[in-house]
Amino acid sequence: MLFINFTSGNLNKILSRLFTTGILAAMGIFGGIVPEISPQFPQLSMISYAYAQDYTQDEVVNYARAGFQVEMLRQQVYKEIKGIINQPPPDIVCNQPATLENLSSNVKKIATKYCDDSRQIVQRNNLTINRFNELKQVYDRGGSFYQQVQNILIELQRP
Incomplete structure (x- = not known):
């Protein structure tokens, strides 16, 4: 049988820890630091995640061009495979x-x-596969990089 003792001392201690953790988490998130709780180490640690612009204008253009060309190819291959198997293709991850x-x-x-x-x-668009994948993550977050890529994609689709 499980018994839980809610004496005022234990409850105050728990509430105090929750309140302190909540305040630290809020301050950290607003300051660009993300709180992390590790199951191996029962303590709170703070990890800084930088979301600064970590790409060049050339990379924006190269990513947009490469992404556009890969998407055109993907659509073509999707139709080709769908025609062969008479159903939508399964997920294919290179x-x-x-x-x-x-x-x-x-x-x-x-x-x-x-x-x-x-x-x-x-x-051919002057990116490595790893860099392309990194930029894909930046793109997926939205923001300035996403908007710049969208503007280039609009230009690429104009006749």
């Missing part, structure tokens, strides 16, 4: 080979070519 394992040989060949072509597109 850096996760397990997503290719259960595909038929002809679909696997198309998916592998898509992954290779996507890598080449990214590299």
Whole structure:
């Protein structure tokens, strides 16, 4: 059987810790520091996450161009695979080979070519795969980078 003793001393101690943690968390978040509680170490630690502009204007343009070209290729490959298997294709993640394992040989060949072509597109636009993926995370957060990329994408789609 489980008994919980709510004596005023224990309750005050718990409430005091919750209140202090809440205040520290709020101050940290507003100051760009994110509180982290680790299960291995029962203490509160503060980790600073910088969200400063960590990209160049060239990278904005290169990311937008590469992303646009990869998306055009993705749409083409999606239609091609859908026509073969008569249903929407499963998720294919180029850096996760397990997503290719259960595909038929002809679909696997198309998916592998898509992954290779996507890598080449990214590299032709002067980005490494790792940098492209980092910029994708920045893009997904929204903000200035997202808006700059959107403006370039509008330009790329004009006749």
